[in-house]
Amino acid sequence: MTAQQLYEIILKKRSFLCVGLDTETAKIPEHLLKSDDPVFEFNRRIIDATAEYAVAFKPNVAFYECNGTRGWESLARTISYIKENHPDCFVIADAKRGDIGNTSKMYARAFFDDLNADAVTVAPYMGEDSVSPFLSYDGKWVILLALTSNKGADDFQYHAEDGERLFEKVLRISQKWGSSDNMMYVVGATRAEMLKEVRAIAPDHFLLVPGIGAQGGSLSEVVRYGMNSRCGLLVNSSRAIIFADSSENFDKIAAEKAREVQQEMAGYLG
Amino acid sequence: MTAQQLYEIILKKRSFLCVGLDTETAKIPEHLLKSDDPVFEFNRRIIDATAEYAVAFKPNVAFYECNGTRGWESLARTISYIKENHPDCFVIADAKRGDIGNTSKMYARAFFDDLNADAVTVAPYMGEDSVSPFLSYDGKWVILLALTSNKGADDFQYHAEDGERLFEKVLRISQKWGSSDNMMYVVGATRAEMLKEVRAIAPDHFLLVPGIGAQGGSLSEVVRYGMNSRCGLLVNSSRAIIFADSSENFDKIAAEKAREVQQEMAGYLG
Numbered sequence: 262m263t264a265q266q267l268y269e270i271i272l273k274k275r276s277f278l279c280v281g282l283d284t285e286t287a288k289i290p291e292h293l294l295k296s297d298d299p300v301f302e303f304n305r306r307i308i309d310a311t312a313e314y315a316v317a318f319k320p321n322v323a324f325y326e327c328n329g330t331r332g333w334e335s336l337a338r339t340i341s342y343i344k345e346n347h348p349d350c351f352v353i354a355d356a357k358r359g360d361i362g363n364t365s366k367m368y369a370r371a372f373f374d375d376l377n378a379d380a381v382t383v384a385p386y387m388g389e390d391s392v393s394p395f396l397s398y399d400g401k402w403v404i405l406l407a408l409t410s411n412k413g414a415d416d417f418q419y420h421a422e423d424g425e426r427l428f429e430k431v432l433r434i435s436q437k438w439g440s441s442d443n444m445m446y447v448v449g450a451t452r453a454e455m456l457k458e459v460r461a462i463a464p465d466h467f468l469l470v471p472g473i474g475a476q477g478g479s480l481s482e483v484v485r486y487g488m489n490s491r492c493g494l495l496v497n498s499s500r501a502i503i504f505a506d507s508s509e510n511f512d513k514i515a516a517e518k519a520r521e522v523q524q525e526m527a528g529y530l531g
Numbered sequence: 532m533t534a535q536q537l538y539e540i541i542l543k544k545r546s547f548l549c550v551g552l553d554t555e556t557a558k559i560p561e562h563l564l565k566s567d568d569p570v571f572e573f574n575r576r577i578i579d580a581t582a583e584y585a586v587a588f589k590p591n592v593a594f595y596e597c598n599g600t601r602g603w604e605s606l607a608r609t610i611s612y613i614k615e616n617h618p619d620c621f622v623i624a625d626a627k628r629g630d631i632g633n634t635s636k637m638y639a640r641a642f643f644d645d646l647n648a649d650a651v652t653v654a655p656y657m658g659e660d661s662v663s664p665f666l667s668y669d670g671k672w673v674i675l676l677a678l679t680s681n682k683g684a685d686d687f688q689y690h691a692e693d694g695e696r697l698f699e700k701v702l703r704i705s706q707k708w709g710s711s712d713n714m715m716y717v718v719g720a721t722r723a724e725m726l727k728e729v730r731a732i733a734p735d736h737f738l739l740v741p742g743i744g745a746q747g748g749s750l751s752e753v754v755r756y757g758m759n760s761r762c763g764l765l766v767n768s769s770r771a772i773i774f775a776d777s778s779e780n781f782d783k784i785a786a787e788k789a790r791e792v793q794q795e796m797a798g799y800l801g
Binding site (some may be wrong): 283285321323324326327328329330332333334337355357358359360361362364365367368370371374375376384385386387388389390391392406409410411412413414415416417418420421422427430431434 | 553555591593594596597598599600602603604607625627628629630631632634635637638640641644645646654655656657658659660661662676679680681682683684685686687688690691692697700701704
């Protein structure tokens with residue numbers, strides 16, 4: 262998928278919502294727990310209920326890996342299900358991988374060849390050769406961590422050399438590795454005002470913005486500082502949508518929550 | 532396992548070798564490919580052949596994930612096999628994970644509760660709350676990336692604020708999160724002279740040193756600059772040992788290669 266194709270889906274759905282599938286087994290509604298694969302059953306219903314309002318789904322790989330082999334199977338089934346039933350949804354494997362070149366190549370195989378995700382989140386610490394193997398796949402994307410939404414972002418991401426902070430250097434240097442058609446950046450919504458500074462360095466790239474909802478970020482602030490002429494935003498909400506309710510109607514309530522966000526987004530898309 | 536217990540194993544085996552299980556399916560000797568789980572069969576023979584000369588094994592998770600659910604199964608079987616048959620070997624899941632707190636908690640479950648590894652490699656970019664969930668397990672270890680062995684290390688790890696480079700800041704700040712009994716650092720052997728600077732900041736911690744062998748690092752240089760009074764080193768070799776030979780004798784040749792390194796190490800241990 263190119264940036265233009267993603268933008269067309271955003272215009273069609275009038276949404277730039279990404280639904281985060283942080284499917285923690287302990288939070289799955291009880292009536293689903295007797296199925297063979299409760300994580301997949303939960304995801305399937307969330308996906309079917311919210312796909313109308315979302316342009317992307319983002320399974321966070323940690324929530325699958327913690328269930329071992331069965332968890333990896335749930336992840337694979339989830340991505341296949343989206344690809345087969347909702348081909349107008351972008352799939353982000355939120356994996357935060359990154360290793361020396363010949364190892365990152367194996368991670369790229371895992372997420373692009375084996376799981377068929379459209380994008381994978383990658384950590385920048387190890388530099389170019391840890392990222393570039395992911396960029397050699399046509400139509401696939403790297404979403405590189407720049408400025409994250411958590412408290413620990415303060416520990417190293419603001420470390421500044423000659424006034425240039427680490428997250429700014431990541432944005433500047435990594436633009437030489439890919440293009441705005443195969444690279445996005447993670448910028449947390451809990452620091453929405455920082456999006457202005459991010460846009461000064463990366464005006465054209467899509468940004469994946471976590472931190473709306475449970476983490477407290479404001480959508481209007483994200484739009485104010487981060488939207489560009491092709492939208493340029495994928496705003497993620499996980500817990501506030503998928504775990505809004507734990508009754509048998511959880512999927513309908515999730516759809517309502519997703520629709521509320523989509524309606525607000527439609528307003529911002531003009 | 533505590534640092535003292537690890538040191539005792541090092542003294543007993545007269546080795547600080549870590550054998551990296553970067554088990555790429557395409558490199559497995561042909562006669563093993565007809566088994567149900569060639570990756571595990573290969574690992575089992577390598578482990579049995581080299582355990583006498585090694586204090587640690589380090590499966591690199593990427594090489595398992597790229598085989599999907601079956602790969603995860605091979606990884607789980609490999610770690611179980613080491614734990615059951617070679618309890619005097621330390622198991623490092625080389626995963627380079629790290630995410631916001633509630634997500635890192637899930638990764639910690641995956642590697643410590645589900646897979647039962649002794650240690651997991653973690654990337655520092657997201658700061659304290661991305662690392663600390665791994666530190667809450669008694670007897671388990673975080674091995675934090677500091678200065679890596681690849682070319683891309685130059686991109687960000689030397690970014691300096693007031694003369695303090697990023698890898699130095701990682702070493703300094705992260706020492707407040709854990710202790711030398713639950714935290715080690717990755718420092719690449721391809722930059723052995725840098726170990727002196729690392730030791731100025733972290734004199735007591737164990738260092739996991741990749742880059743010996745295929746990546747070209749020198750063991751004598753690593754020892755010269757990095758060894759401390761409790762050894763303080765785990766030196767990894769992957770491809771140069773496990774893929775030294777592709778015949779039916781691959782395990783015997785791997786054992787010879789591991790023994791060569793162990794003999795050199797015994798000399799340095801005095």
